[in-house]
Structure formats: structure tokens, C-alpha cells
Amino acid sequence: xxxxxxxxxxxxxxxxxxxxxxxxxxxxxxxxxxxxxxxxxxxxxxxxxxxxxxxxxxxxxxxxxxxxxxxxxxxxxxxxxxxxxxxxxxxxxxxxxxxxxxxxxxxxxxxxxxxxxxxxxxxxxxxxxxxxxxxxxxxxxxxxxxxxxxxxxxxxxxxxxxxxxxxxxxxxxxxxxxxxxxxxxxxxxxxxxxxxxxxxxxxxxxxxxxxxxxxxxxxxxxxxxxxxxxxxxxxxxxxxxxxxxxxxxxxxxxxxxxxxxxxxxxxxxxxxxxxxxxxxxxxxxxxxxxxxxxxxxxxxxxxxxxxxxxxxxxxxxxxxxxxxxxxxxxxxxxxxxxxxxxxxxxxxxxxxxxxxxxxxxxxxxxxxxxxxxxxxxxxxxxxxxxxxxxxxxxxxxxxxxxxxxxxxxxxxxxxxxxxxxxxxxxxxxxxxxxxxxxxxxxxxxxxxxxxxxxxxxxxxxxxxxxxxxxxxxxxxxxxxxxxxxxxxxxxxxxxxxxxxxxxxxxxxxxxxxxxxxxxxxxxxxxxxxxxxxxxxxxxxxxxxxxxxxxxxxxxxxxxxxxxxxxxxxxxxxxxxxxxxxxxxxxxxxxxxxxxxxxxxxxxxxxxxxxxxxxxxxxxxxxxxxxxxxxxxxxxxxxxxxxxxxxxxxx
Numbered sequence: 001x002x003x004x005x006x007x008x009x010x011x012x013x014x015x016x017x018x019x020x021x022x023x024x025x026x027x028x029x030x031x032x033x034x035x036x037x038x039x040x041x042x043x044x045x046x047x048x049x050x051x052x053x054x055x056x057x058x059x060x061x062x063x064x065x066x067x068x069x070x071x072x073x074x075x076x077x078x079x080x081x082x083x084x085x086x087x088x089x090x091x092x093x094x095x096x097x098x099x100x101x102x103x104x105x106x107x108x109x110x111x112x113x114x115x116x117x118x119x120x121x122x123x124x125x126x127x128x129x130x131x132x133x134x135x136x137x138x139x140x141x142x143x144x145x146x147x148x149x150x151x152x153x154x155x156x157x158x159x160x161x162x163x164x165x166x167x168x169x170x171x172x173x174x175x176x177x178x179x180x181x182x183x184x185x186x187x188x189x190x191x192x193x194x195x196x197x198x199x200x201x202x203x204x205x206x207x208x209x210x211x212x213x214x215x216x217x218x219x220x221x222x223x224x225x226x227x228x229x230x231x232x233x234x235x236x237x238x239x240x241x242x243x244x245x246x247x248x249x250x251x252x253x254x255x256x257x258x259x260x261x262x263x264x265x266x267x268x269x270x271x272x273x274x275x276x277x278x279x280x281x282x283x284x285x286x287x288x289x290x291x292x293x294x295x296x297x298x299x300x301x302x303x304x305x306x307x308x309x310x311x312x313x314x315x316x317x318x319x320x321x322x323x324x325x326x327x328x329x330x331x332x333x334x335x336x337x338x339x340x341x342x343x344x345x346x347x348x349x350x351x352x353x354x355x356x357x358x359x360x361x362x363x364x365x366x367x368x369x370x371x372x373x374x375x376x377x378x379x380x381x382x383x384x385x386x387x388x389x390x391x392x393x394x395x396x397x398x399x400x401x402x403x404x405x406x407x408x409x410x411x412x413x414x415x416x417x418x419x420x421x422x423x424x425x426x427x428x429x430x431x432x433x434x435x436x437x438x439x440x441x442x443x444x445x446x447x448x449x450x451x452x453x454x455x456x457x458x459x460x461x462x463x464x465x466x467x468x469x470x471x472x473x474x475x476x477x478x479x480x481x482x483x484x485x486x487x488x489x490x491x492x493x494x495x496x497x498x499x500x501x502x503x504x505x506x507x508x509x510x511x512x513x514x515x516x517x518x519x520x521x522x523x524x525x526x527x528x529x530x531x532x533x534x535x536x537x538x539x540x541x542x543x544x545x546x547x548x549x550x551x552x553x554x555x556x557x558x559x560x561x562x563x564x565x566x567x568x569x570x571x572x573x574x575x576x577x578x579x580x581x582x583x584x585x586x587x588x589x590x591x592x593x594x595x596x597x598x599x600x601x602x603x604x605x606x607x608x609x610x611x612x613x614x615x616x617x618x619x620x621x622x623x624x625x626x627x628x629x630x631x632x633x634x635x636x637x638x639x640x641x642x643x644x645x646x647x648x649x650x
Contacts, residue, residue, distance in 0.1 A: 002527075003061060009521040010055035016514040017048045023510055028500045037499040040488050043481035050478070051518055053471035056464070058525045060219025061212060066419060067177030075103040075172060075231075076155035080145055082110040084163040086119060088427075092166050093125050096159075101172035104155060110145045128152055134388040142227070143394040143401035150237060150393055162228040164427040165191070171423040175231050178417045185236030185414035186406055188214065189229045189421060193428035200530070201635040202435045203537040203628070204428035207529035214418040222468035223418035225406035228426070236414050240405070241393035243412065249302055257296070260289045260309075260373040267369035278366045281316040285370060288312040310377045317370045397452045399562055400445025404453060407469055411460030430637035432629075433577050436544055443476045443548030444555075444562055451556040478538060479545030486542075486587050486622055489615040493598025496607050503610045536628040543583040581629045588626050595619045 021044055030037045077096045081089045089107060096105045106126040109116050120127040128149050130139070140147070146160065157179065161167060175187045190210035196202075217223045225232070264286045268279075292309045296302075395404035406416060429435040455461065455469035491497050500507060522531070554560040578585070595616050601607040 002524075006058050006061065006521070006525055009517065009524060010059060012517050013055055013514070013521050014052055016510075016517055017051055020510040020514045021045055021048045023506075024500075028507065030497075030499055030501050033497045033499060036484075036488060036491050036497065039484045040499040043484040046477065046481050050471075050474060051521075053467060053474060054525075055521065056467060057213060057216035057220075057471060058521075059216070061215045061525075062219040062418075063215060064178075064218070064417065064419060066174050066421075067180055069101060069173045069176035070180060073101075073157060073176055073179070074155045075101065075157045075159060075176070076149075076153045077103050077105045077159045077161065077167075078108050078146065078149055079106065079161050079163060080108045080110070080142055080228075081116075081163040082142075082145075086113070086116055089116065089163045090119055090123070092161060092163055093120065094123065095166045095168075096161065097123070097125065098169050099159075099167055099172055100169045101176065103159070103172065104153070106149060106153065108145050108149045110139075110142075131388070137386060137388045138396070140392070140396040140401075141399065143392070143396045143405075144388075146394050146401075147241075147389055147392050147396075150234070151389060156234055157231055158234060159231050160228055161424060162426065165228050165424040166426070167229075167424045172231070174421060174423060175419055178419070179231075179233060181415065183413070183415045184417055185233045185409050186223075186225055186416040187231045187419055188223055188226055188416065189419050189423045190214075191226065191229055192422040192425055194425045195430060195638040196428050197638065199631075200533045201628070201631045202429060202432065203533040203632075204435070205530075206534065208526055208531045208534055211420060211529055212525045212527065215420060217468045218416070218418040220464040220468050221415050221462075222410065222465040223416045224410075224469065224472075225402040225416075227400065227402040229424045230402075233414075236409050236412070237393035237405075238391075239412060240408050241391040244393075244395075244408070245391050250296070253292075253296060253302055253306060256306075256376045257289055257293050257309075259376055260313075261286065263369040263373055264289065267366045270366060278320065281319055281370070282366060285313055285316050285373065306377055310374070313370055313374045313377065317374055320366060320370060395449075398445040398448040399441055400449075403446060403469070403472070404449045407449070407453065407455060407458065407461070410465050411458050413460065430635075431577075432580055432632045432635070435632070436541075436580060439541060440544050440548055443545055444552045446473050446476055447549050447552035448556055448562075449473065451553060475538075476545050476548060479542040479549065482539050482542035482545075485539070486591065489618040489622070490590050490594040492611060492615045493594040493601070493607070493619070496601065496611075498611060503608070503614055533628065536625045539622070539625045540584060540629050576633055578633055581633060584626050584629050588623060591619045591623055591626075 021041075024041050024044060029041060077099065079089065079092050079096060089109075093105060093107055096103075099105075104126060106128055107116065107120050109127065109129045112129045117127045117129075130145075130148055134144070134148070138144070150158075157176065159167070159172065171189070175189065178184050178187050191206070192210070193204050196204045214223050264282055268282060288309050292305050295305050393405075394401045395408060398404050410416065429438055449455075450470075450473040455466045455473070458466060458469075461469075488499055492499075551560070551562060555562050598607055598612050598616060598619075602609060602612040
């Protein structure tokens with residue numbers, strides 16, 4: 001019955017929303033104020049798409065009853081840590097030891113702390129850290145830590161826990177039964193925090209996401225890995241690592257062949273190419289490149305393909321050097337300018353793409369072209385010698401490895417499960433600065449995945465799975481629409497400029513039903529969950545979402561570093577960091593001033609009564625949403641009395 005009601009509300013919301021937004025585009029735009037009218041209707045269109053994605057997610061909400069865990073499964077419990085307090089890590093590790101189902105417990109210490117090693121050994125807990133192989137090589141943060149552990153352990157399954165996530169003894173008994181289905185690679189459980197008061201001033205609990213949203217994604221086989229409190233199948237991860245390794249090597253080879261072909265063709269335009277010997281050598285290299293491309297399609301060994309092509313190019317270079325050395329110095333200078341040695345001895349995929357771009361754009365002499373082709377072929381490596389581990393099962397394309405990893409597993413045909421039961425209790429940020437750092441990293445990682453492996457074009461996934469991943473990524477673009485939703489009422493109240501032709505009856509009979517049914521859908525889908533804080537922060541954190549989008553784009557497109565910040569698990573101080581919310585405070589000041597001025601303009605007959613009423617109500621709504629940050633800045637963390645009450649759950 002509940003699913004039927006949700007589906008009915010989804011249909012009504014979509015019909016009313018499409019009717020409203022279509023009318024807005026076709027009939028109501030105030031083109032004399034296009035500079036605010038168009039951004040506002042674009043923001044409303046964004047919101048409609050967001051609502052439609054939410055409705056699709058809710059269409060197949062799945063509630064599960066866990067199967068009984070079969071005996072005999074081998075499980076490794078991984079506790080990831082970098083710089084968290086030792087007593088916190090050990091509390092989690094000792095709780096992991098008490099998990100009833102037979103398993104091995106491992107502390108994965110990326111901080112390589114000797115005192116933690118000694119504590120682990122004293123309690124009979126496994127301890128793993130990076131070997132010397134990782135020195136001066138990409139570490140990939142938490143993903144690298146887990147990938148390192150995967151190569152040093154043997155369990156069929158692994159339970160991944162953050163250092164603060166204390167597991168309950170029954171966590172494996174309640175989740176391992178899902179793996180009776182050989183295609184299940186992931187079981188994700190909720191993240192729940194014990195140091196959060198009932199009013200949740202920092203919006204740490206996520207009852208809508210760890211509930212209806214994940215259950216809805218689960219219905220479409222798209223519940224994804226959230227980094228902790230999850231059990232994964234080793235077989236799926238290792239398959240993912242091997243497939244990723246092969247795909248990256250193939251990508252490098254394809255790019256190198258593309259660049260080789262382009263360089264040889266450009267070399268044909270030079271004066272030296274008229275020489276019969278030079279022409280013959282260029283023909284041989286071009287034919288060898290075509291042969292290599294065909295063999296790549298047929299599945300021949302990558303190393304054999306590149307070896308044969310290199311031999312052909314080497315012979316051609318030797319003949320050219322013997323025939324004509326007059327242009328050698330100039331050609332070598334050109335080749336050196338390309339920088340085709342790679343940072344670690346061979347080219348990364350990004351460096352290969354840059355090299356190919358240069359090969360395709362330069363005007364080459366025959367010798368310069370072949371020497372450059374030779375350099376690119378020498379720089380690509382089947383062995384990936386720049387990595388401590390060539391095979392990386394967990395994705396390393398983002399500062400949040402979890403979403404990309406599960407998306408890739410779904411693309412390989414694996415299934416996931418969301419089990420809606422709190423089976424581990426963690427610690428949330430206790431100050432605004434830490435919370436903003438955490439949310440920024442989550443958002444940056446999600447946008448990185450969107451830009452590097454857009455789920456809408458991801459092969460292997462069903463269209464519904466693609467949309468489920470895209471829905472989460474899409475939500476982080478809301479920072480840009482929030483600016484419009486804040487600016488629009490300010491502009492009207494201060495200057496009397498409406499983004500619509502008029503606030504007529506036709507506007508209200510379309511807008512109000514859509515908004516009301518939308519809120520009803522949200523409430524019914526939430527099933528009584530306290531989701532108000534989430535709604536507040538979706539608007540109130542608009543500067544964070546904008547920063548996440550812009551910094552992630554700069555990182556992906558221009559290579560600007562993001563850095564990686566481990567979320568502190570203890571409160572860092574009691575300072576009132578008002579500067580952290582300066583943009584929101586400015587917005588609140590402008591909204592309040594606009595309301596006062598707008599009412600004054602109404603009294604002077606400069607603003608219309610209906611327009612003023614609507615926009616003042618809009619201002620009040622925005623201020624209520626943004627006001628959550630005032631409480632967040634003033635929040636002094638959990639009190640000892642609250643700690644005592646909640647510690648009983650741990």
C-alpha cells in the first residue's frame with residue numbers, strides 16, 4: 001500500500017511539475033528582465049529534474065529481510081585509520097574482535113604509528129601498513145590503504161569500518177546471508193552517529209539517505225558503497241582491479257597509436273618525404289601502426305603489439321639517422337620539448353593524452369616524427385611501474401573512492417544490497433569547521449566521479465542504474481540554483497523587478513499544487529524520518545557546493561590538486577567560526593534588508609501588494625533555512641551528560 005501511495009504521488013508530482021515548468025518557459029517569462037527571469041526558470045527546471053529523479057528513486061523502494069548467514073565464510077574486518085586517537089581506534093578494534101561470526105580483525109594504519117602496532121599486537125589484532133614499495137609513489141589515500149590490505153590478506157569477504165565506527169557483535173550474522181546470491185558484491189548498512197543531539201544542529205544524521213533513498217536505489221540494483229559499514233566480496237573487487245588495469249593499458253596503447261599515425265602523416269608533408277628512402281620508411285611505420293590497431297581489436301597480447309611496433313620504428317629511425325643527420329639536433333630538441341619521459345618512468349593516461357595532442361599539432365620532419373613515436377611507445381608501460389600496486393581494485397579517480405568503486409562493480413554485472421539496520425555506531429563532527437571539511441570532501445569526490453566517469457555514459461549499467469548514480473551527483477549542483485533562489489526575491493523587493501510577466505491566478509493555480517504535492521511526496525517517502533535538517537542544509541551550504549563543483553572541475557580538467565583531509569573525529573576547539581559562513585550571513589542580511597525595504601516600497605506604492613506578499617514570504621522561508629547555520633556556529637559539541645546516555649548504545 002505504501003509503495004502504491006508513493007507511486008501515485010510521484011505521478012501527480014511529475015504531471016504538475018511538467019505542467020508548471022512548461023508554462024513558465026512558454027508563457028510567463030518577463031523578457032524585459034531576462035537577466036533574472038532566465039536564471040530563475042533554469043533553476044526551477046533544475047529543481048523539477050531533481051524531483052523527477054527523486055520520484056524515480058522512490059518508485060521501487062525495497063525493504064529486505066536478511067537471510068541467515070551460512071557457516072564457513074572467511075571474513076577480514078578492516079579498520080582504516082590515519083591519525084585518529086589511539087584509544088578510538090582500539091575501541092573500534094576490540095569491538096570488532098567481539099563480532100560473533102568467525103573472522104580476522106585488521107587495523108590498517110596509514111600513519112605507520114609504532115605505538116599503534118604495539119597496542120594491536122598486545123591485543124592479538126592484526127596490523128598492516130604500507131611497505132617500502134609505496135615510497136615516492138601515489139598513495140591514493142584511503143583507497144590506497146584498502147588496496148594495500150587486499151594484497152596482504154585472503155578473506156573471501158571484507159567488512160570495512162572507519163576508525164570511529166564501532167560495530168555491533170551481530171553485524172556479520174545480519175549481512176553475510178545476502179552473499180548466498182553469488183552475484184552480490186556489496187552489502188551496505190547505515191551510518192549512524194551517537195554523539196548527535198536530537199536537534200542535530202550540524203545535520204550529521206542522514207535519515208532520508210540512509211533509509212528511503214538507499215532503499216529506493218536498492219530497488220533498482222544501484223545501492224552504492226558509502227566507504228564504511230559495508231561488506232564487500234573480494235572476488236568482485238579483484239575482478240574490478242584486473243579489468244581496470246587492462247582498460248588503462250589499452251587506453252594508453254590506443255592513444256599512442258593515434259598519436260603515431262598523426263605524426264607520420266604530418267611528416268609526409270615535409271620536403272624530406274619526397275626522398276624514396278624516407279617515403280618507404282614512413283610507409284612501413286604507418287602500415288605497422290595500422291596492423292597494431294587491428295591486432296588490438298582482435299585481442300592480441302598488448303606487450304607483443306607494442307614490441308613489434310617499436311621494432312619497426314627503431315629500424316626506421318636507424319636508417320633515417322644513417323641517411324641524413326643534418327636535422328638531427330633540431331629534431332632532438334623538438335622531441336625533448338615534449339617531455340615524454342613521464343614522472344615515474346612512463347606516461348600516465350593523462351600524460352599520454354597530452355603527448356598525443358602535441359604529436360597531432362606539431363609540424364614534423366620524418367626523423368622528428370619517428371623519434372617522437374619511438375619515445376611515446378617507450379613511455380607507455382604494460383607493467384605500470386609507477387604504482388606500488390599495478391592492480392587497484394578500489395577506484396582511485398576520486399577523493400571518495402566508494403561511489404566510483406560500486407559504480408564500476410555494477411557496470412561489470414554485480415549486484416548490491418542495502419540492509420536498513422544500524423549495525424555500527426560512529427562519531428559525527430562536533431564543530432562547524434570539521435563538518436564543512438567533511439561535506440566539501442564528499443561533494444568534491446562525487447563531482448570528480450561525474451566528470452571522469454559520467455554514469456550516464458557508463459557501459460554495462462542499465463539506464464535506471466545510471467540515473468540512480470546521476471541523481472546523487474546532480475544534487476550537488478544545487479549550490480548554483482540556491483544563489484538564484486536567494487537573489488530573486490531580493491531583486492523584486494528592492495527594485496520591483498518581477499521575473500514573471502505577472503503574479504496572476506494562472507501562476508498560482510500551477511505553482512501551488514505542484515509545491516504542495518511535492519512536499520507531501522517528500523513527507524510520505526520519509527515515513528516520519530526527521531528530514532528537516534537535511535532540507536535546511538541543502539540550501540544553507542550553497543557556498544560549499546559551489547566550491548566543490550569548481551575545485552573538482554579544476555582538478556579534473558587542469559590538474560589542480562585538491563588535497564585530502566581526514567575528517568577529525570574529535571572536536572578541535574570551541575571558537576565561534578563566524579567567518580566560515582560569511583557568504584550566508586551576507587545573504588541573510590540582504591534578505592532581511594530587502595524585506596524591510598520592500599514593505600516600505602509597498603507603502604509608497606512602488607511595489608504591488610501580491611508581489612510584495614509572495615516575495616516577503618519567500619524571504620522568510622530562505623531565512624528559516626539559512627538560520628540553521630546560526631545554531632551550527634554556536635554549537636559547543638556533545639555534553640558529558642549526553643555522552644553518558646548515548647554511550648550505552650556503544
